[in-house]
Amino acid sequence: MASIPALFDLTGRTALITGGSRGLGKEMAMAFAEAGADLMIASRSLESCSETAAEISAATGRRVIPYACHVGRWNELDELAAAAWDQLGGVDILVNNAGKSPLYDHIANVNEQLWDSVIGLNLKGPFRLSALLGTKMYERGKTEGRRSSIINISSIAAIHPTPDVIPYTAAKAGLNAMTIGFAQTFGPHVRVNCIMPGSFRTDISKAWNWDLVDQAMKRVALRRVGEPHEIVGAALFLAGDAGAYTTGAVFTVDGGVPT
Numbered sequence: 001m002a003s004i005p006a007l008f009d010l011t012g013r014t015a016l017i018t019g020g021s022r023g024l025g026k027e028m029a030m031a032f033a034e035a036g037a038d039l040m041i042a043s044r045s046l047e048s049c050s051e052t053a054a055e056i057s058a059a060t061g062r063r064v065i066p067y068a069c070h071v072g073r074w075n076e077l078d079e080l081a082a083a084a085w086d087q088l089g090g091v092d093i094l095v096n097n098a099g100k101s102p103l104y105d106h107i108a109n110v111n112e113q114l115w116d117s118v119i120g121l122n123l124k125g126p127f128r129l130s131a132l133l134g135t136k137m138y139e140r141g142k143t144e145g146r147r148s149s150i151i152n153i154s155s156i157a158a159i160h161p162t163p164d165v166i167p168y169t170a171a172k173a174g175l176n177a178m179t180i181g182f183a184q185t186f187g188p189h190v191r192v193n194c195i196m197p198g199s200f201r202t203d204i205s206k207a208w209n210w211d212l213v214d215q216a217m218k219r220v221a222l223r224r225v226g227e228p229h230e231i232v233g234a235a236l237f238l239a240g241d242a243g244a245y246t247t248g249a250v251f252t253v254d255g256g257v258p259t
């Protein structure tokens with residue numbers, strides 16, 4: 001068996017993290033670089049990705065490439081996948097993290113544009129990127145024995161749907177199901193898993209009603225929201241050899257939300 005530090009070592013590996021400029025994505029990017037990986041981080045804002053890439057590079061000495069892409073647009077994903085594969089020299093880890101959950105005042109006011117954009121970013125984008133990069137990962141695993149991992153960032157909203165984010169809960173539930181399907185598609189060479197975060201203090205949380213959140217936290221086992229860095233342990237486990245026998249798994253990092 002590999003040494004314990006080796007189980008979490010990503011030296012010589014490469015990762016593409018969507019939504020890697022802020023929030024949970026940035027924390028995972030920093031952690032993967034600290035563990036030795038070179039990265040590409042992609043979001044809509046090249047400026048924001050460039051700032052984060054420079055910060056992570058300065059802190060870790062790893063190569064971090066910024067890339068501008070709207071992950072909800074099918075026709076931008078071929079280019080993103082090709083750029084990541086070419087510029088990183090192959091991709092070992094894909095983290096489908098970019099996501100959003102716009103609120104609405106009434107279900108009847110959810111229009112087609114909102115529906116399409118939520119499904120596009122949270123479900124269609126991860127599908128297309130996994131299909132493109134997973135196929136390449138699979139082929140490289142078969143020919144070179146390279147170990148690859150896809151990590152989807154879903155949400156506990158997938159299993160605890162609330163009235164204010166129904167399109168989002170549907171997209172994330174789809175992402176959970178897709179995780180299991182892709183694990184079967186790309187096994188045994190690519191592992192595909194999903195993390196369902198609970199409430200984390202990121203930019204998303206700025207729009208929350210904190211009186212309601214504090215009330216909800218009374219039912220959560222750890223009695224508080226998560227801090228962004230607390231996603232990192234699960235992501236490192238799934239990215240590297242520590243998770244070598246884990247695939248098709250969908251699990252919570254939510255401080256203990258009751259079922």
Ligand SMILES: NC(=O)c1ccc[n+]([C@@H]2O[C@H](COP(=O)([O-])OP(=O)(O)OC[C@H]3O[C@@H](n4cnc5c(N)ncnc54)[C@H](OP(=O)(O)O)[C@@H]3O)[C@@H](O)[C@H]2O)c1
Pocket residue numbers: 018019020021022023024025042043044045048069070071072097098099100101121153154155156196197198199200201202203204205
């Ligand atoms: N925070 C929570 O409480 C929580 C709970 C459950 C699940 N999650 C999930 O965790 C993931 C990360 O959430 P977070 O809280 O870290 O969010 P965040 O702080 O708002 O960051 C979102 C990231 O995604 C990028 N992004 C947004 N729309 C995009 C698009 N159309 N194309 C490409 N990139 C896009 C953003 O960059 P740009 O703005 O530059 O595009 C940013 O880098 C999401 O999938 C979210 O659904 C979060």
